[in-house]
Amino acid sequence: MKRRIFLTTASAAIGLPLITASKSLQPQTEIKPMSRNSAAAHYDAIVLGVGSMGSSTCWFLADRGFKVLGIEQFDISHDKGSHAGQSRIIRKSYFEHPDYVPLLERAYANWKNIEDLTGSKIFNHTGVLYFGKKGNELTKGVNTSSTKYSLPLDRPTIQQAQKQFPAFRIPNDYEVIFEPDAGFVTPERAILTYAEDAIKKGALIQTKETVAEWKQEGSTIKVTSDKGTYTCDKLIITAGGWAPKMIPGLKQELIVTKQMIIWVNPKDWKPFSLGNFPCWILEDPERGSYYGFPILPTKEFGGPLGLKLAHHKPGEVTHADNVNRDTTPGTEEDLMYCLSKYMPDALGPILSAKSCLYTNSKDQNFIIDHLPGYDKKVTIATGFSGHGFKFVSVVGEILADLAMKGKTDLPIGFLSMNRLNK
Ligand SMILES: Cc1cc2nc3c(=O)[nH]c(=O)nc-3n(C[C@H](O)[C@H](O)[C@H](O)COP(=O)(O)OP(=O)(O)OC[C@H]3O[C@@H](n4cnc5c(N)ncnc54)[C@H](O)[C@@H]3O)c2cc1C
Incomplete structure (x- = not known):
């Protein structure tokens, strides 16, 4: 042609x-x-x-x-x-459904290809730490996909996980999985x-x-x-x-929701910084799934500044042309709940709060x-x-x-x- x-x-x-x-x-x-x-x-x-x-x-x-x-x-x-907000988690042991795994194998290869062709670094390997109360849907789904496709996972004890990443406080009745071939891409x-x-x-x-x-x-x-x-x-x-x-x-098939992300300012950044801290996803028995990232150096990644986290749950229903960009009431309390329970040393003032859109299908x-x-x-x-x-x-x-x-x-x-x- x-x-x-x-x-x-x-x-x-x-x-x-x-x-x-x-x-x-x-x-x-x-x-x-x-x-x-x-x-x-x-x-x-x-x-x-x-x-x-x-x-x-x-x-x-x-x-x-x-x-x-x-x-x-x-x-x-x-x-x-x-797509805004500096980082997006990438992982292969897909808890949502194992049918995504072959697509992720190809996605990983294609990310590498565009990086090699352009010299632009997009995929950052930090690993992803998953944890939730024994029997929770998150780690169950990770296990299902990894077993079906023989994907390598580490299964540290809670003590081992906390030794490697001292910033986490993981309850004794939780299950922990670490996926090494995972991390974040820069959208x-x-x-x-x-x-x-x-x-x-x-x-x-x-x-x-x-x-x-x-x-x-x-x-x-x-x-x-x-x-x-x-x-x-x-x-x-x-x-x-x-x-x-x-x-x-x-x-009738799509519901657009407004989702909040925040960046906080922990007193000591070191345990949360890139290199010391992984991406993470947890399932809280009361409130569902939260996720977050290490603190990224702004000279390499731009802003916002600080430790990013969010709650993966249906947000406020909205229309893309008419989004109220104010912080959704309750966001701060919700995310501070997560930090105080699982990463208390991260508790600190909010540096940034941003909204972003999910376009949800029914399933x-x-x-x-x-x-x-x-x-x-x-x-x-x-x-x-x-x-x-x-x-x-x-x-x-x-x-x-x-x-x-x-x-x-x-x-x-x-x-x-x-x-x-x-
Ligand atoms: C808070 C948040 C956290 C997320 N975290 C993750 C994560 O950790 N990992 C992950 O894999 N995914 C994550 N996602 C999901 C991921 O970011 C989205 O699935 C993805 O960005 C959707 O891409 P898109 O192309 O559909 O939308 P967009 O990137 O928004 O692109 C759609 C584009 O179409 C343009 N457009 C629309 N209508 C018109 C028109 N009439 N004329 C011209 N242009 C038009 C828009 O301006 C826009 O640029 C997250 C999303 C959010 C909101």
């Missing part, structure tokens, strides 16, 4: 918004300025929403030589959707890396442009934004919290499929239900396969639309 290269700065020449590209990003050959009014505004594929899943999808499409347009209503990246850097390299490979990514509607017209899909109209052979919708608005028929599993009724011309990825980021590197590949080949070899049957409305 002939590779087409488009220069994003050509958009600037005609007054269009563009992603800022460094000098090294400028393609050296075959520059074809784009105009919205020219016949060239037809694409092999348009990616609606260049956040987490959209950025990697643009990359996989551009890498394969397709003419791709990514449209993003804000910046690459931003803090109004689902903003991952998205920028995929988008930047997609541009280098010829993708056109336009920012501060909102898609208003799309429809099928004959053999093409017509996409209308607040800035122009485009046509494409294939449309891929990766709209995060805006999916209920952009995907017909899914409004908390992702929805990745062709949208019925459009001849496989429209592919969707939504319902990431607060656990999608670690899959960004594989979801981009899956979406590029589904859109351009009509199928994927990766086992995603359990994420299909068939299960909805049952």
Whole structure:
């Protein structure tokens, strides 16, 4: 296939918004300025929403030589959707369901590939410490996945775990598991890396442009934004919290919630710092699942400053266009409960509190499929239900396969639309 290269700065020449590209990003050959009014505004594929899943999808499409347009209503990246906040846990012994493990094997390989290709460090191996009262669902699920796929886990005693990570206080009747091949990925850097390299490979990514509607017209899909109209052979919708608005028929299937994350200021940072402290997930018998990260040095990771933690539970139901960004009442008490019970030395003033969106499916599993009724011309990825980021590197590949080949070899049957409305 002939590779087409488009220069994003050509958009600037005609007054269009563009992603800022460094000098090294400028393609050296075959520059074809784009105009919205020219016949060239037809694409092999348009990616609606260049956040987490959209950025990697643009990359996989551009890498394969397709003419791709990514449209993003804000910046690459931003803090109004689902991906802000410095870090996302990545792990393989998937307590949610073992069927995710083969996808995670591929996600791990793809993260390594993009890191090797670009020199950008995204995956940080800290391991993940899981703990909960004996018989809890969290460690039960971790055990199920690791047994099915022979994934290595350490099973320290409580004393051994507390010796290695002295910041934790773990009750005597709890079970502890440590997953060494796990840690966190950096969402903003991952998205920028995929988008930047997609541009280098010829993708056109336009920012501060909102898609208003799309429809099928004959053999093409017509996409209308607040800035122009485009046509494409294939449309891929990766709209995060805006999916209920952009995907017909899914409004009743998706619930968007506002989730709070906080960063606290422990008196002594050393036991909580990167290198001394792992990512962790615990199941409290009364309040459910909490999780957190080590303190990350800002010179390498940017802000916010401090020790990050959150409660993985359904937050306040909201609409992505109309989110009240104030700290949800009760957040501080809830997270201080967790710290005082399990990490009392971390108790300290709150340095930052931020909100972020979950797009929840009814069964908390992702929805990745062709949208019925459009001849496989429209592919969707939504319902990431607060656990999608670690899959960004594989979801981009899956979406590029589904859109351009009509199928994927990766086992995603359990994420299909068939299960909805049952
Ligand atoms: C607090 C919190 C903690 C989390 N922790 C973890 C974790 O530890 N591990 C993990 O794996 N996952 C985690 N997740 C989940 C993960 O971050 C999300 O599943 C993932 O970011 C969802 O990606 P997305 O592409 O669907 O959404 P987004 O990244 O929000 O991207 C959607 C994009 O579409 C754009 N868009 C929408 N509509 C339009 C339109 N009409 N026109 C143009 N652009 C449009 C939006 O602006 C946005 O940029 C967490 C999420 C939250 C909120």
